[in-house]
Amino acid sequence: MSAPAQVAQTVGPPMWLLAELTYRCPLHCVFCSNPTEFAATGAELATEDWLRVLREARALGAVQLGLSGGEPLARDDLEPIVAEAHALGYYINLITSGVGMTEERIRALKSAGLDHIQLSFQDSSRELNDFLSSTRTFELKSRVAALIRKYDYPMVLNVVLHRLNIDHVDEILAMAERIGADYVELANTQYYGWAWLNRDHLLPTRAQLERAEAATQRVRARLGAKMQIFFVVPDYFETRPKPCMNGLGSVFLTLTPDGTALPCHAARMLPGFTFPNVRDSDVRSIWYESEAFNHFRGDSWMKEPCRSCPEKTKDHGGCRCQAFLLTGDAANADPVCDLSPHHHLVTEAVARAEHAAAAGNGGNGLPTVAPGAGSTRPRELVFRDHRISIAVEHGGVRRALSET
């Protein structure tokens, strides 16, 4: 590994700051990317800590700011945080479920300088939206969408896709058009956190994926540039890994509610690191000098087949968290890559999804779950929940569930 002084010369600034203000969230989404052990997170940073950290990161060059969570509206100091971020020159994105948004707050956030709101829906139908989040939030989200329009924010509609809703892409895009979204993110589930626990219930089939992509293309052709649609492909169906975070420690800095600094929001799972905390260190020393941020920079950490691979500068070996989750070693190639000796772990998971879908409906290849078909839903979905999170921390999620 390079010495910090050398690294600092070649490492660019953290351009993206993701501030996870809280892990509190009224929703219980089965695909939540928060760590399953979120209940063990320490006390949340105070307002003045966030303001200081915003100043430190901005001084380094951070310019895109994501205010996320959990549900960031659960913080009653969101408005002063936004005001300071705006004064510092950040472009501020609020990433929200909509729960906690009122006309009074959306107006206050506008005057504080909030630039954009990304609103999540779980589905185009009230029934599945409310089932997947284990809340009655569909109507509320629709009202928040109208407020976003009324107060003239650019609106990104985010819908996480998986086996249970991916067949509704037409309806989801029609809903997006109806509520006036400027951008739509059809984000296929990435399997970390709660989504990892639920992976075998959430992975779509290849046929579902192809239908969803075709539906997206049809709507793109019809709408042109009026509404931009991003279709985030599920990497389990690829043969080369995603250039995750553009390489750890390259442009992204995540701060968790307790002030832990991570090179990506899932990285706390990576073993062998003591991740620095903004309570103890300033952002500059965390970004340029900490082992946690320097370790996966460059390629000296790589093993074969990545180390000698000509594509290593393009994909950086893929996702470290996925390598760790699937193979037990974060320095391995992301098993999405078909050059990885562990690629079969991915293809087997996809094959199980195909099998489950076929078994669920007599083998005709149609989706397992149709809208409204409550009785055919998978029974073992784990909903994000504080009590289960405490059990996960103690290593007993299945036991906790059997006692539920």
Added chain:
Amino acid sequence: MSGVGPAAKPAIAHGMRLQWEPAQSAHVLLYPEGMVQLNESAGAIMSRCDGVRTVADIVADLERTYSLSDLSADVSAFVELALERRWLELRE
């Protein structure tokens, strides 16, 4: 989007923000969860697109500022491209 005339008044598109970033030594265009770093000439043109000045005004200003001539075609071509990409929009 072809044929941006000298009387057109381009402005930074709704929902976009242009600002100078010292850390990048460049103008950047910011939008929901995205950023484009502009090269020097793109930054020089876009920072003059305020919805008040016409393309002809902008050309004249650039030619004066940089002691250049015949920038008209280049500026029009860039404005057309930026309109296509929805970085700019035209004001009445």
